[in-house]
Amino acid sequence: MLYIIFAFFSGFMTIVSMIINSKLAMRIGIFQGILINYAVGLLFSIVVLLFNYKSIDFSVDILYYIPLWACLGGAIGVICISINNIVIPKIGAIYSTLLIFIGQLSMGLAIDSMVGNPISKGKVIGGLLILGGMVYNSYIDKRDLIDCTVNHGAN
Amino acid sequence: MYKSWAVFVGILIAVMVTCNGFLANYVGDYISLIIIHIVGLATLIPILLFKRAKLPRLRGIPIYLFGAGALGVFMVFSSNICFNFLGVSLTLSLILLGQSITSCIIDHYGLFGMEIKRFQKEKLFGFLLVFTGIIAMLIY
Numbered sequence: 001m002l003y004i005i006f007a008f009f010s011g012f013m014t015i016v017s018m019i020i021n022s023k024l025a026m027r028i029g030i031f032q033g034i035l036i037n038y039a040v041g042l043l044f045s046i047v048v049l050l051f052n053y054k055s056i057d058f059s060v061d062i063l064y065y066i067p068l069w070a071c072l073g074g075a076i077g078v079i080c081i082s083i084n085n086i087v088i089p090k091i092g093a094i095y096s097t098l099l100i101f102i103g104q105l106s107m108g109l110a111i112d113s114m115v116g117n118p119i120s121k122g123k124v125i126g127g128l129l130i131l132g133g134m135v136y137n138s139y140i141d142k143r144d145l146i147d148c149t150v151n152h153g154a155n
Numbered sequence: 156m157y158k159s160w161a162v163f164v165g166i167l168i169a170v171m172v173t174c175n176g177f178l179a180n181y182v183g184d185y186i187s188l189i190i191i192h193i194v195g196l197a198t199l200i201p202i203l204l205f206k207r208a209k210l211p212r213l214r215g216i217p218i219y220l221f222g223a224g225a226l227g228v229f230m231v232f233s234s235n236i237c238f239n240f241l242g243v244s245l246t247l248s249l250i251l252l253g254q255s256i257t258s259c260i261i262d263h264y265g266l267f268g269m270e271i272k273r274f275q276k277e278k279l280f281g282f283l284l285v286f287t288g289i290i291a292m293l294i295y
Binding site: 003004006007008009010011012013014015016017019020021023024027028029031032033034035036037038039040041042043044045046048049052062063065066067069070071072073074075076077078079080082083084086087088090091095096097099100101102103104105106107108109111112115117120121122123125126127128129130131132133134136137140144 | 157158160161162163164165166167168169170171172173174175177178181182185186188189190191192193194195196197198199200202203206208209210211212213216219220221222223224225226227228229230232233234236237240241242243244245246247248249250251252253254255256257258261267269272275277278280281282283284285286287288289290291292293294295
């Protein structure tokens, strides 16, 4: 249950940080903004580490055993942000959220089955229901958007 | 064309959550945060050099605008933990639910200086569907 709340809460934080990022990008530029984010993030993770140093059982030897691909998460994150900066302005935030989710869900199901959580009926049906709900809500958003512009045009 | 790129970003995000989750298994939750941020910076700096971007001037920027990096640390931390207990698809679905509810709240009250857009009651039906979907994922 704790993890469910964690994941939900990080969705909340994603939106807040998106808003902050867009404001920061307006002031200093998109990539400069991301640079600040990662630098602040690094500092903050060091602070977190220092507070928890007693609980850490780490030896440099481990670094030799890690497969290279496991270290690439940070790089993939930067690539995602860069593509997003091009794509989202072109197709709109509502539509891109939907499309991104389709990618996430299908790849997520594939990876889950690879790491030993077989694709269950419930996961597929659940995913489709989520998608259905999102499509419905984005349809309402879009309709309002059109209503707004039509009304403004009439005035 | 741009549409397929958006789907591609989604695929990348799922891969990223997996990489980070595995890394956290190998080196622990806290060290993994540091490695992820260093690798991110190492990717970003060549991009900045390639684009010949100017160094940002930080004077006069309100301090809260620096907060997103700290939020990011928490986001990576929580997705690493959730990856191990919930798997990729459920974690990402829950994050998505959190995102859509947050954006509705922010729009409804016009928080963070955003334009006020009142919540449409019809959207409750959509949220009901999303919620049922997540329950279905959890139960089966």
